Amino acid sequence: MKYFILIISQLFISGITSAWAQADPAIKIPYVYTEWESFTTESTNGALVNDHIFFLKADRDSLWVGTENGLMLYHEGNWKSWTEKEGLPWRVVIGIAKDQKTGDLWLALFGEGIARFSGGQFEHFTQMNSGLLNDVVYNLDIEGDNVWIATTAGISRYNQLTGEWETYNERHAPMEEVWVYNVDATPEKVFFAVWGSGILEWDIKDQDWTEYLDPDGEMEIDLYRDDGLIHVITTAASYVDKILWASTYFGLSRYDGRNWRGYHDHDSGLPSVFINFVLGRSGSSSYSCTDKGLGVLADFETDTWVTYHRKTEDAKYWTADIMVGKELIKSVETNLDLPNHFMIAVEFMGTDVWIGTGHGLARGIGKDYYPGLR
Amino acid sequence: MARLPLLILIIEISLILGFGIVLKSQTDIPSQTDSIYGKTPQEYEPYHRFTKPYKRFFLTPLEYPGYGRHIPEPARIDSVKIGFIGPIIENVYEADGTPVEIALRVNQEITQWDGYYTSYLAPLGMKMLQGSQLAVEQANQNGGYRGKIPFQLVVRNDNGNWRSSGEEVVKLVYKDSVWAILGTIDGQNSHILIRVALKAEIPVMNTADTDPTFIETNIPWVFRCITDDRQMCYALADFAFKKLGLKRIAALRAKNRYGRMSIDEFRDAATRLGFPFVTELQYEEGDTSFSSQLKLIKDLGVDGIITYGNSRESALVLKQMRQLGMEQWFFGSDRMVTPEFLQIVGKKHGKVAAGYTYYPDSQDPKYLKFQADFTERFGEKPETYAAHAYDGMSMLIDAIEKAGLNRALIRDQLAAMTSYHGVTGLKKFDPIFNNRTPAVVAILKNGKFEFYTQEEIFSGKLRFEN
Numbered sequence: 001m002k003y004f005i006l007i008i009s010q011l012f013i014s015g016i017t018s019a020w021a022q023a024d025p026a027i028k029i030p031y032v033y034t035e036w037e038s039f040t041t042e043s044t045n046g047a048l049v050n051d052h053i054f055f056l057k058a059d060r061d062s063l064w065v066g067t068e069n070g071l072m073l074y075h076e077g078n079w080k081s082w083t084e085k086e087g088l089p090w091r092v093v094i095g096i097a098k099d100q101k102t103g104d105l106w107l108a109l110f111g112e113g114i115a116r117f118s119g120g121q122f123e124h125f126t127q128m129n130s131g132l133l134n135d136v137v138y139n140l141d142i143e144g145d146n147v148w149i150a151t152t153a154g155i156s157r158y159n160q161l162t163g164e165w166e167t168y169n170e171r172h173a174p175m176e177e178v179w180v181y182n183v184d185a186t187p188e189k190v191f192f193a194v195w196g197s198g199i200l201e202w203d204i205k206d207q208d209w210t211e212y213l214d215p216d217g218e219m220e221i222d223l224y225r226d227d228g229l230i231h232v233i234t235t236a237a238s239y240v241d242k243i244l245w246a247s248t249y250f251g252l253s254r255y256d257g258r259n260w261r262g263y264h265d266h267d268s269g270l271p272s273v274f275i276n277f278v279l280g281r282s283g284s285s286s287y288s289c290t291d292k293g294l295g296v297l298a299d300f301e302t303d304t305w306v307t308y309h310r311k312t313e314d315a316k317y318w319t320a321d322i323m324v325g326k327e328l329i330k331s332v333e334t335n336l337d338l339p340n341h342f343m344i345a346v347e348f349m350g351t352d353v354w355i356g357t358g359h360g361l362a363r364g365i366g367k368d369y370y371p372g373l374r
Numbered sequence: 375m376a377r378l379p380l381l382i383l384i385i386e387i388s389l390i391l392g393f394g395i396v397l398k399s400q401t402d403i404p405s406q407t408d409s410i411y412g413k414t415p416q417e418y419e420p421y422h423r424f425t426k427p428y429k430r431f432f433l434t435p436l437e438y439p440g441y442g443r444h445i446p447e448p449a450r451i452d453s454v455k456i457g458f459i460g461p462i463i464e465n466v467y468e469a470d471g472t473p474v475e476i477a478l479r480v481n482q483e484i485t486q487w488d489g490y491y492t493s494y495l496a497p498l499g500m501k502m503l504q505g506s507q508l509a510v511e512q513a514n515q516n517g518g519y520r521g522k523i524p525f526q527l528v529v530r531n532d533n534g535n536w537r538s539s540g541e542e543v544v545k546l547v548y549k550d551s552v553w554a555i556l557g558t559i560d561g562q563n564s565h566i567l568i569r570v571a572l573k574a575e576i577p578v579m580n581t582a583d584t585d586p587t588f589i590e591t592n593i594p595w596v597f598r599c600i601t602d603d604r605q606m607c608y609a610l611a612d613f614a615f616k617k618l619g620l621k622r623i624a625a626l627r628a629k630n631r632y633g634r635m636s637i638d639e640f641r642d643a644a645t646r647l648g649f650p651f652v653t654e655l656q657y658e659e660g661d662t663s664f665s666s667q668l669k670l671i672k673d674l675g676v677d678g679i680i681t682y683g684n685s686r687e688s689a690l691v692l693k694q695m696r697q698l699g700m701e702q703w704f705f706g707s708d709r710m711v712t713p714e715f716l717q718i719v720g721k722k723h724g725k726v727a728a729g730y731t732y733y734p735d736s737q738d739p740k741y742l743k744f745q746a747d748f749t750e751r752f753g754e755k756p757e758t759y760a761a762h763a764y765d766g767m768s769m770l771i772d773a774i775e776k777a778g779l780n781r782a783l784i785r786d787q788l789a790a791m792t793s794y795h796g797v798t799g800l801k802k803f804d805p806i807f808n809n810r811t812p813a814v815v816a817i818l819k820n821g822k823f824e825f826y827t828q829e830e831i832f833s834g835k836l837r838f839e840n
Contacts, residue, residue: 051441054573092548094573110573111544136540136570152540152566179569195569196587218420219590220411221427231431233591249592250431264429274592291439342440358575359441 028373030298033364040360047079053356056347066093095139131165143185150180191237241283247275269305269323289343442782453526457546459557461499505763539563561585581766606729607639628683689718726818744797765796
């Protein structure tokens with residue numbers, strides 16, 4: 001009996017403590033996107049040609065959208081689309097990069113190579129008519145004059161000035177497997193998420209590779225949380241403020257050049273370890289697209305998260321859960337009404353955030369947005 | 375105040391009930407949830423001597439929480455298409471990539487393999503295709519999809535060249551509009567296939583790739599109905615180290631992904647038991663002479679050699695090993711349990727054992743009927759690739775019948791099949807949809823492979839020379 005009284009007392013105290021914490025005005029909280037605009041084929045009367053969103057790319061105040069059946073451009077409430085009827089070489093647009101120098105748009109076409117969209121015309125590059133390594137392309141990005149291309153058989157690099165193609169696979173780079181999933185090019189380094197081979201870093205100045213693997217070398221475990229990359233089945237890399245964010249289908253990793261930090265769904269605000277894509281907003285904040293919602297690490301130092309998801313299958317609106325580590329601090333209702341929270345893409349546009357799912361996309365209005373906590 | 379104890383009692387009861395509910399909800403999970411991944415014996419678990427891992431993966435069922443279930447069935451179709459991708463064409467004209475006699479080969483009933491061409495795996499692929507064809511034909515003889523619409527096998531070639539298999543899968547998904555895919559054999563192409571399937575959201579049934587890592591990717595669209603090299607390596611390691619008591623084993627394997635990945639669990643098991651490989655040497659696929667590697671191994675005084683590679687190379691390694699007077703145990707993979715292997719090694723094979731994926735001497739009526747049907751249809755007896763493809767294709771057809779024409783719902787039906795009684799036996803699937811039926815050990819005796827379960831080997835009734 002005395003144990004139950006003890007348990008009750010502890011629960012009572014903990015309940016009071018929790019209530020007090022929630023009411024405490026001194027506790028700082030992160031910014032929460034509560035106001036959203038949603039877009040589906042149905043809600044746009046067909047203007048959005050396909051609901052399966054693969055990639056989002058902001059272009060000043062416009063948004064390029066890669067879908068399973070076409071390329072879209074959103075600008076101030078208007079949609080424009082390019083499908084195979086309008087000359088798009090292949091229906092599935094899985095990656096988009098904008099060359100800021102030329103203004104050209106580069107498209108990763110899933111199974112049909114890549115395309116350059118310039119002056120309203122599509123120029124199609126395949127493994128049959130160019131030096132492209134493989135037509136199953138997952139992503140691409142621009143670094144200087146180079147277009148870096150992540151293919152299922154390795155990495156291709158196309159120099160737009162010289163027209164030269166370079167190939168990097170297991171023979172030319174430290175990759176045991178060659179299934180490249182994602183690329184993030186910055187002025188200093190280019191990062192690749194290589195399915196089965198972790199993260200590859202290309203140092204532009206040194207023209208050399210560095211590889212990052214899971215130190216325990218085992219597929220079925222993560223031996224220590226912060227010993228290195230969580231897993232070699234990587235899906236995306238994002239380098240910002242000299243911080244590397246790496247997503248896997250087994251959790252999220254952060255690397256500051258010296259220390260690694262791993263995040264699982266049982267020890268953080270991640271709604272799931274199955275992360276399709278990650279985008280760093282700063283060295284302290286990243287947005288993880290998981291199969292069960294959007295996991296936003298809002299403040300690295302305090303391990304504060306905002307998780308956007310549908311709490312139940314029947315929920316009309318998404319809920320934003322503010323968490324410190326795994327502890328729920330507060331739940332905030334939003335007006336986000338996309339019917340599914342299988343997240344595939346995310347992009348920032350100023351203070352706004354765009355998300356792409358398996359059924360529609362949405363824009364979070366960042367009115368009075370602030371980074372970190374306040 | 376007198377009511378306080380009663381109040382406390384009510385709260386206690388509520389808490390007990392409450393905890394009970396919590397516990398129930400926490401344990402109310404699908405039955406295939408595992409506590410140990412891959413039926414791994416404790417002594418083979420990574421780092422088990424040093425520490426417990428921070429996180430274990432693959433213990434709970436994979437989920438697909440996406441939108442696909444809401445996609446309506448098509449209004450009208452002429453056939454229910456199921457994709458097949460496998461290495462079925464031996465030769466491709468290098469100049470223009472045109473396959474040789476593709477139509478003939480796809481429809482040909484009896485295929486004789488006469489050498490190495492573009493695809494080393496074409497003979498196995500043809501068996502896989504025949505098993506798939508038989509399952510589809512029998513389903514159509516029973517009326518087809520829901521007794522109304524015929525199933526159609528859409529066949530595409532995977533010639534072992536990394537550059538083509540991914541595109542073939544994309545075509546199956548987006549141009550052929552198949553509902554599910556069966557394939558393939560080679561580990562590289564299988565991985566490419568499932569990465570496409572993940573993005574395109576389509577179920578994939580694998581019946582022939584035994585690479586353990588194939589399934590260790592957390593993709594909720596991938597299923598495998600053949601026992602993998604993890605199970606086969608455990609069975610072989612148990613036999614070599616625990617039953618025979620060997621301690622010094624050398625590896626001589628193919629220098630390709632199959633050789634590298636499939637031997638992995640045997641190598642780890644050997645190390646964790648305290649008997650790391652004395653050496654690990656390689657050969658190129660298609661090599662015919664292994665004397666230089668074997669002479670090196672001979673000088674090391676080993677008491678066993680293990681190989682992982684194709685049937686022909688494995689046989690030549692064994693033959694040359696015996697010619698050098700090396701009479702040690704020779705271990706290998708299921709790929710060497712073939713008539714070709716037996717033909718090359720002849721009668722002076724010595725002590726030979728291999729892991730194997732099922733019990734081919736089964737007297738299960740279902741298996742006997744399949745053997746009879748297959749022999750009648752193709753004029754030859756089925757082997758492992760045909761039998762497992764028949765099972766995998768039958769599972770796909772069952773799932774489509776139950777789910778209807780929706781890829782996500784077909785996936786759900788496959789995920790719900792925690793066990794399946796196929797022609798290759800009773801299969802039990804783990805939370806990541808991998809067949810975890812224990813492997814058997816094939817032991818060569820008098821020019822013929824005999825198959826033993828783990829229980830039989832360790833029963834004490836069998837004696838083996840070490």
